[in-house]
Amino acid sequence: MISGSVRFLVNVESLNGVESVGNLTRHRTAPIVTKTGGEYVIRYVPVISGESIAHAYQMALVDMADKLKLPVTARTRQGELIKFSDDDMLEAEGISPPKKEGKTLNDARRFEVDVMLKDLVADVGGFMYAGGNPVRRSSKFSVGYMIPVLGNGDIPAQLEAQFHVRYSSSKMENQAIFNVEVGSALYTLSFMLDEEKVAVPSNPGPQVEGEKRLQEQKMNRVEAAIKSLYTVLTGNFGGKRSRFLPSMELKSAVVTVTDFPFITEPGHSNDYISLTGDRVKKAKDVLGGKRVLTYAIDREGLNLGSAERISDPEDMIRRLLEEAKKSLENVK
Template sequence: MIGGTVRFLVNVESLNGVESVGNLTRHRTAPVVLRSSSGYVVRYVPTVSGEALAHAYQTFLAELAVKESLPVSKKTREGELTKFADDDFVKAEDVTPPKDEGDMRRFEVDVMLKDVVADVGGFLYAGSRPVRRSSRISIGYMIPVLQGDEVPAQLEAQFHVRYAVTSPKEKQAIYNVEIASALYTLSFLLDDENVAVPSSPGQKVKREEELEGQSEKRREVALKALYNILSGDFGGKRSRFLPSAELKSAVVVRTDFPFVPEPGHSDDYVVRTAERVEKAAAILGGKTKQVYVIDREGLKKKGTEVVNQEELVEMLLK
């Protein structure tokens, strides 16, 4: 299991819009509860959804899988993460739908052998005999750091005009894009041990050995795809609103037991994570508990310090 918490300083971004109201494109916001000097209060803050982050991760995963000659379905290659949702998608990939409950494991293995992204990112077949594989990657919303009375985040609508000087009527198109700047935090989990491992009950099926033969490469690309998140390469509207983004700090933990790192809402989140993982290992009988830290904020920390995202991914691959 690999779990991580990251803090990004991101300025002037429009990574996740939700709707258009007139000529205004709104940034996604969400209500959060924080404790101020006067008690608990609710604030609406800019966010980037877990769906947006997971889409970026899975798209990058597909690109890496193709380079490693691992299977990726046609729809996934095109960026459509429908992942065998119904009979039309299943038949298009030449996969036989499950006949009954006893055929679910065979179907899951066949789908995994058709698409690495369906293996790592999960899928839900909603046919007459539904089959679900839970995602091995979990990613939460990216939200501002909630510390003290002030939330380090701000929204602002930017005015823009498209002007057609050669038009007979010299038309103008006025529009506003809501942008945000914030010190963001996000958390993720990757259950790399269960990549290439079927989740449906039943006896081992015929093609499972073929899946096992790809397991090492599948886990490797699942780890490499984390670089997309650690480097901030996610979100939309990047062609004209490419944000000024800097990874300020991160803690990533590798364990052989379930563990979720502390969220990055306090300056001691790294050391608290390291202390908790030691106690969790003692309680759960864990043997593996590696803690990696990136620190550009002068935080208190415990664990192996690494210089950047590239070195961190290299350490995780060892």
């Protein structure tokens, strides 16, 4: 399992708008709880939703699928991530719906494998068929909201509406006034990728036709899933980028690779990297793990503890790919 936390310094961004009020396009905000003066208080801060980040990650999977010759449906390629949710989608892709009678568990597994063979994004990002006999595959990639760092009672974040005017030079009276709310913050986000479960069906039952093909594609599928993390590590997500491309700088990150479930410390404190290193070692002993690797990028002068220093996101992805290949070779 790969888990990571990242801190970005982001200035003047409108990556996640939620609605228009008159001529104002609002930035998404959310309530958070922080401790100030010994008391817990609620503050509303700019945020970027996990749905927005996950969408960008899954569209990066589409690009990787093309390069690695892996399957993706036309709907997914267009960014319509409805993922085999109804019978019309199944008919369009030539997939038989799961049977309602008989060995339904086995047929759920057959159906899941058929979908995975049709679409890499449904494999890594999961899907939910909501027909007569529902079948679900949980996403192997998890991500939460990107929120401002909550440290020492202060929240380094601010929202401001920027005034703009559209007009016609030939008719000056044709003016359209609009305001876009932009945010600036030191943000943090956390993510997980269960790369070991990629290309592995989750529904119970004996092996079905198609699983061998999935195993033959496993390394390419894992490679696509890991390379797509580059989108997360470099902040290449969110909307309204054509005219509000943010000034975004990766300040620090910690990423762990384990053979047991583990979530890195969120980047709210300046010792989140060293805390992650300490915790993952203890978790290995408690859970009987055999593999623990901790990597860190630091451009803030933080305490890295036992984490291995990595220079940039490109080297981080390279190391994760090397470890994934070693792990798969050991399994063979």
